[in-house]
């Protein structure tokens with residue numbers, strides 16, 4: 705049965721504005737993740753090396769000094785799901 709359709713009737717204008725701001729922020733973040741999917745790796749500060757005198761290659765980012773942004777990782781996951789669904 706579809707009885708949950710009329711639950712959003714008591715939203716105030718303030719809630720609508722907040723939702724719009726949240727949507728805009730999400731959109732900007734998605735755009736940033738799309739344009740620049742890599743952020744610098746904080747553990748090694750983008751150098752790709754750790755340890756005393758930075759001799760060891762960073763294990764977390766495999767020496768690249770970069771890491772995939774969380775938003776991009778989510779997008780990749782969703783793309784994988786989509787690909788599996790359309791196969």
Ligand SMILES: [Zn+2]
Nearest residue numbers: 745748762765
């Ligand atoms: Zn690293």
